[in-house]
Amino acid sequence: MREGCALVTGGSRGIGAATARTLADAGWPVGVNYHSGADAAEQVVADIEAAGGKAVALQGDVADPAAPDALLTALKERFGPVLVLVNNAGVSADGLTPQIDDEAWGKVIDTNLSGAFRLIRRAISPMMRARFGRVINIASVVGIRGNPGQANYAASKAGLIGLTRTVAAEVARRSVTVNAVAPGFVSTDLTADISDDVLEAVPARRAGTPEEVAACVRFLASEEAGYVTGSILTVDGGMTA
Amino acid sequence: MAQTVTREQIQEKVTEALVELGADREAIKPEAEFEALELDSLDLVELAQIVEEEWGVEITAKDMETMKTVGQALDVVEQRAS
Numbered sequence: 001m002r003e004g005c006a007l008v009t010g011g012s013r014g015i016g017a018a019t020a021r022t023l024a025d026a027g028w029p030v031g032v033n034y035h036s037g038a039d040a041a042e043q044v045v046a047d048i049e050a051a052g053g054k055a056v057a058l059q060g061d062v063a064d065p066a067a068p069d070a071l072l073t074a075l076k077e078r079f080g081p082v083l084v085l086v087n088n089a090g091v092s093a094d095g096l097t098p099q100i101d102d103e104a105w106g107k108v109i110d111t112n113l114s115g116a117f118r119l120i121r122r123a124i125s126p127m128m129r130a131r132f133g134r135v136i137n138i139a140s141v142v143g144i145r146g147n148p149g150q151a152n153y154a155a156s157k158a159g160l161i162g163l164t165r166t167v168a169a170e171v172a173r174r175s176v177t178v179n180a181v182a183p184g185f186v187s188t189d190l191t192a193d194i195s196d197d198v199l200e201a202v203p204a205r206r207a208g209t210p211e212e213v214a215a216c217v218r219f220l221a222s223e224e225a226g227y228v229t230g231s232i233l234t235v236d237g238g239m240t241a
Numbered sequence: 242m243a244q245t246v247t248r249e250q251i252q253e254k255v256t257e258a259l260v261e262l263g264a265d266r267e268a269i270k271p272e273a274e275f276e277a278l279e280l281d282s283l284d285l286v287e288l289a290q291i292v293e294e295e296w297g298v299e300i301t302a303k304d305m306e307t308m309k310t311v312g313q314a315l316d317v318v319e320q321r322a323s
Contacts, residue, residue: 125290128283170283 002132005029005079006221007071009062009119010089012037014188015138017044018210019086022218024053029079032057033071033089054079062089062115063107068122081126084221087116087160088138092153105152112156113163120167124176133176134221137164138213141184141236157182161232168230177229179220183213184236204237246296246322251315258291259311271312278311288314296322 006023010016011032021044024030030048032055034041041057048055056078060067075082090112093104116137127133142150143157161180168178185191185198186208199205213235219225220233234240260266264278275285285308289300298321300308308314 125286128287129290129294174283174287 001027002083002130004081004083004130005031005075006084006086007031007033007075007082007119007123008086008088009033009071009115010035011086012041012044012057015183015186015210015213016086016088018214019088019217020044020055021048021051022211022214023084023086023221024048024055025051026218026222027053028084028221029054029056031055031071031075031079031082033060033062035059035061035089061111062087062119063110065118067115068119071119072122081130082123083127083130083132084134084136085119085123085127086136086138086217086221087119089115090138090153090156092150094149094153096149097151100152108152109156109159112153113159116160117163120163120178124167124171127176128171128174131175133171133174134225135164135167135176135178136217136220137161137178137180138217139164139180139182139232141182141234141240144182144232144234144240164232165230172229175226177220177226179225179228179230180232181213181216181220182232182234182236182240183208184234184239186210186213186235202237202239203241206237208235208237246319248315248319251318251322254295255288255292255311255315255318258288262287269311271310271315273311274309275311275314276309285314292318298322 006028008016008020011020012034020030020032032041032044045055045057060071093108137160139160140157142154143161146154164178164180216233216235256269259269262284292298304317
């Protein structure tokens with residue numbers, strides 16, 4: 001196993017929590033970042049430790065420009081350099097375009113896109129030095145197809161996809177890969193308010209689970225996925241097929 | 242961490258880094274251009290990371306614009322480290 005660790009932003013629940021658990025199971029010490037769910041994050045850490053893994057909960061709002069340095073420095077001291085970065089933290093503030101005010105726009109872009117960018121910017125050079133690194137951005141099918149009522153969220157996720165492809169091309173020859181996973185309708189707190197009618201648009205006729213998304217992240221983070229870079233893996237039950 | 246870093250120490254570390262990044266050791270001279278050493282912008286970004294790890298010196302994008310030769314890089318690092 002390599003000397004280093006994984007960081008999962010927004011790791012206290014949903015896809016982030018499932019990802020933290022599976023990366024720990026794959027052998028990575030994991031930094032479980034959370035913004036407000038301290039108890040949930042501690043529970044994820046306790047579960048990982050009970051299963052024989054290593055983890056630490058780290059508070060931090062990824063929308064804060066000072067967060068990347070704080071998170072990566074804390075993890076480096078504890079577990080070594082971050083070699084797997086999962087940009088999962090995301091928020092939504094839905095509304096039709098005329099109803100999205102600057103605050104709702106800024107909050108979603110700052111967290112989902114700028115937060116990911118700043119973490120990548122800070123983490124990528126040590127990965128290059130290590131001649132190994134895995135960045136996995138959690139995008140969304142909404143960033144590929146669009147979705148009425150989510151102009152800000154869709155823009156942030158489409159931005160993540162462009163960011164993924166560009167950074168992937170920049171660092172590929174240092175054996176650092178950068179990919180995105182684009183979930184469709186997955187059962188999490190973020191989708192709790194969405195009506196089940198949405199499932200009619202899903203060929204699989206069911207919502208995905210956080211674990212099904214996390215399994216794809218685990219693969220992209222693995223040694224075996226070394227030649228997969230700049231790709232956008234949809235995990236959507238056929239929604240965009 | 243207020244110890245002085247000498248030009249020689251910087252030169253030694255930077256030379257080692259450039260060799261690691263693929264430059265021909267014999268060709269590394271103050272007047273040598275990075276392009277002639279077959280080093281590109283990604284290599285310079287990595288050089289900046291090495292320098293930062295070693296001395297806590299931050300080399301900005303603006304600094305990099307002025308760094309065309311090995312000597313210019315040494316100047317920047319020396320200036321920042323002092």
